[in-house]
Amino acid sequence: MSSIYVDHAATTPMLDSARTAMTLQLAQLGNPSSLHTHGRATRKTIEDARESIAKQVGCLASEVIFTASGTEANNIALKGLYWQGRDKGKQVVVISAIEHHAILDPAQWLADHEGAEVLLVPVSNSGVIDLDFLKDVVSKRGQEIAVISIMHSNNETGVLQPISEVVAIAGEIPVHCDAVQSFKKVPLSFSELGLYALTLSAHKIGGPLGIGALILRRTVEIPALLHGGGQEREIRSGTLNAPSIVGFATAAESEHFNAKNVQNLRDAFIEGLNKIIPDATINGSKANRLPGIINVTFPGTQSDTLLLLMDSQGVSCSTGSACSAGVHEASHVLLAMGHSVESAQSSLRFSFGASSTQADVDYILSVVPDVITRGRAANLS
Amino acid sequence: MKLIAAMSGGVDSAVAAARAVEAGHEVIGVHLALASNPQKYRSGARGCCTIEDSHDARRAADVIGIPFYIWDMAEEFHDGVVEDFLAEYAAGRTPNPCLRCNEKIKFAAVLDRARAMGFDGVVTGHYARTQISETGKTLHRAVDHSKDQSYVLSVLTIEQIAGAIFPLGDTTKVDIRKEAEARGLAVAQKPDSHDICFVPSGDNAGWLRDRLGSEVGPIVDQEGVKIGEHKGAYTYTIGQRKGLGLTVPTVDGSPRFVLKIEPVTNTVVVGAREDLAVSTMKGERPVWCGPGVTDQVLRGFVQVRAHGAALPCSYFFDGTLLVAQLDEPLLGLATGQAMVIYDGDRVVGSATICETA
Numbered sequence A: 001m002s003s004i005y006v007d008h009a010a011t012t013p014m015l016d017s018a019r020t021a022m023t024l025q026l027a028q029l030g031n032p033s034s035l036h037t038h039g040r041a042t043r044k045t046i047e048d049a050r051e052s053i054a055k056q057v058g059c060l061a062s063e064v065i066f067t068a069s070g071t072e073a074n075n076i077a078l079k080g081l082y083w084q085g086r087d088k089g090k091q092v093v094v095i096s097a098i099e100h101h102a103i104l105d106p107a108q109w110l111a112d113h114e115g116a117e118v119l120l121v122p123v124s125n126s127g128v129i130d131l132d133f134l135k136d137v138v139s140k141r142g143q144e145i146a147v148i149s150i151m152h153s154n155n156e157t158g159v160l161q162p163i164s165e166v167v168a169i170a171g172e173i174p175v176h177c178d179a180v181q182s183f184k185k186v187p188l189s190f191s192e193l194g195l196y197a198l199t200l201s202a203h204k205i206g207g208p209l210g211i212g213a214l215i216l217r218r219t220v221e222i223p224a225l226l227h228g229g230g231q232e233r234e235i236r237s238g239t240l241n242a243p244s245i246v247g248f249a250t251a252a253e254s255e256h257f258n259a260k261n262v263q264n265l266r267d268a269f270i271e272g273l274n275k276i277i278p279d280a281t282i283n284g285s286k287a288n289r290l291p292g293i294i295n296v297t298f299p300g301t302q303s304d305t306l307l308l309l310m311d312s313q314g315v316s317c318s319t320g321s322a323c324s325a326g327v328h329e330a331s332h333v334l335l336a337m338g339h340s341v342e343s344a345q346s347s348l349r350f351s352f353g354a355s356s357t358q359a360d361v362d363y364i365l366s367v368v369p370d371v372i373t374r375g376r377a378a379n380l381s
Numbered sequence B: 001m002k003l004i005a006a007m008s009g010g011v012d013s014a015v016a017a018a019r020a021v022e023a024g025h026e027v028i029g030v031h032l033a034l035a036s037n038p039q040k041y042r043s044g045a046r047g048c049c050t051i052e053d054s055h056d057a058r059r060a061a062d063v064i065g066i067p068f069y070i071w072d073m074a075e076e077f078h079d080g081v082v083e084d085f086l087a088e089y090a091a092g093r094t095p096n097p098c099l100r101c102n103e104k105i106k107f108a109a110v111l112d113r114a115r116a117m118g119f120d121g122v123v124t125g126h127y128a129r130t131q132i133s134e135t136g137k138t139l140h141r142a143v144d145h146s147k148d149q150s151y152v153l154s155v156l157t158i159e160q161i162a163g164a165i166f167p168l169g170d171t172t173k174v175d176i177r178k179e180a181e182a183r184g185l186a187v188a189q190k191p192d193s194h195d196i197c198f199v200p201s202g203d204n205a206g207w208l209r210d211r212l213g214s215e216v217g218p219i220v221d222q223e224g225v226k227i228g229e230h231k232g233a234y235t236y237t238i239g240q241r242k243g244l245g246l247t248v249p250t251v252d253g254s255p256r257f258v259l260k261i262e263p264v265t266n267t268v269v270v271g272a273r274e275d276l277a278v279s280t281m282k283g284e285r286p287v288w289c290g291p292g293v294t295d296q297v298l299r300g301f302v303q304v305r306a307h308g309a310a311l312p313c314s315y316f317f318d319g320t321l322l323v324a325q326l327d328e329p330l331l332g333l334a335t336g337q338a339m340v341i342y343d344g345d346r347v348v349g350s351a352t353i354c355e356t357a
């Protein structure tokens, strides 16, 4: 049976070069905190990687804090910047309505346990945050805002957000940006954007799972979540995961993701879909988007049924999020874009990556009609 | 065939799925999320559909090597099973929710969806057998009579039975656990679930009281003389003797039993043991699991509880109601329960008891 992977936004294949670099590092002995020869050797490797990642994202090496995931980086940034602000009497957290759960849930936690007031910036029907709303909030309550966190691009729709404008509106208010989906897909520079903090994750760019980075402005000191050896600027403790860090840096250095190619595949897919399922709609089609992600609503279907049928045809795609019990839920992103629960629950995400081909597109298009027909029948049953 | 295996996270459905795969079918595992607010963990034998159960089901599917998905049937379950359960109690009847779940969820909502998606049927871990006879596929008791679940499947129509696969019907529970162990399924020693899955505390009376209120009402004897008070009629069951809290003794000192529950007047009627005796029962909304029953009187067995005895009887269909006349009277029979007719091991059909005499 065919096996077509169109879920690169969830995770993408690890690059051979990253795997090789990582495997070699696995054979190296030494705790980077140790002062002897072995320790120094590992430390050197990690610092090389740090510099390399810094170069790729336009920051200083000292601004890179390695974490165990993008989720962890988001948690450190949001909670840390909030606590720092709260010490000065600022208790408002501003995030967008379409953030990943790795921002939404820590924000909710801060509201439930730490006295935060969370304000959600709404989005337009095409999935772009409402800058006027943000301006209004900042002008009225700027003195109370501890942190603003807006993602660089949305993981479900691929819609890019106007981060430069956000930073301009924010002025002195610290801005964090979850750039997990954007890194290496579209131009991204920490210093040019003028951010306080930015989140990266290795496994979305061809690196290993379970390693990420928080880019945190040099002079910003925030409380830690993990206390211990104080390895990463006293903000993140834990013996550094040298093999994964090496794999991360190798992937970050690689230019294997050709945005033009990926976008051409995506556009060919959309064109084909329009022909065979004319009532399918592309979410966020009017906005600037990442090259690889497309989110489609198929009226009269249910996403989880479609996913099962796609999967049984050998196509791996995604329905967006599921709750802890594994039950598919209407996407908060699509709901924020004005979908009804019903139409949000009839949507699928396809995300193309560097290894995707025209043959993948052709194959998916060949199975779509039958999948949609059956999906519609199951929905009526 | 292409089959959907309904996997609860328990040992039976896991082995059933594994056997279906081994029999050469193309199988996909599906866990039905039936509670809209699932609990995280199951406590002992109580409850099901916890998050832990869905993880157990997923793990079993992974070990067996089949795809696995979760289907959200919480709304269907609430409307078709939980609401029905409450309504039946409120009407003074004693429903069996497992039966309703098979009728409305597992072999209706799930089977319909599966068929629309191009699957041929649904595999479950029920202890029951099917056979191909000249009249089509028929439903039979499991070999392990102590585990037999044909009673709760007796609401399936011929169409539904045609799409049902029960791979465990020929094996005892003990052997299923051994087989699960041998297959490396971690659920091998997981306790059986008892009780009603949506009443995780196991306290049915308390659960009903929370939802239906606990309006005090009279307990009367058969002459209508009030001899006590109750706290919510539906928490009593026909034949119940204990916990009536009656202080007025009978003339001869013999115990009293619940004979009837009258929801409209919120009255519980009690009387002597012999007044519980039922020799004729009538059931409405009959379902035939094979050839239909006619007005011709036939000999067979009737069963009125999930693990009750099969009672010898004569039965016929009067055009509206299924009627069974027992050879020996039965003590204490609540309306709302299912009467299931057997011809030997074969399930003939069932109906909901609406009248007893």
Ligand SMILES: Cc1ncc(COP(=O)(O)O)c(C=O)c1O
Pocket (backbone or CB within 6 Å): A009, A010, A068, A069, A070, A071, A072, A074, A100, A102, A151, A153, A154, A155, A178, A180, A181, A201, A202, A210, A211, A212
């Ligand atoms: C936008 C976004 N933020 C954060 C994350 C979490 O990253 P990680 O998987 O490294 O925890 C993801 C990935 O799922 C993501 O898409």
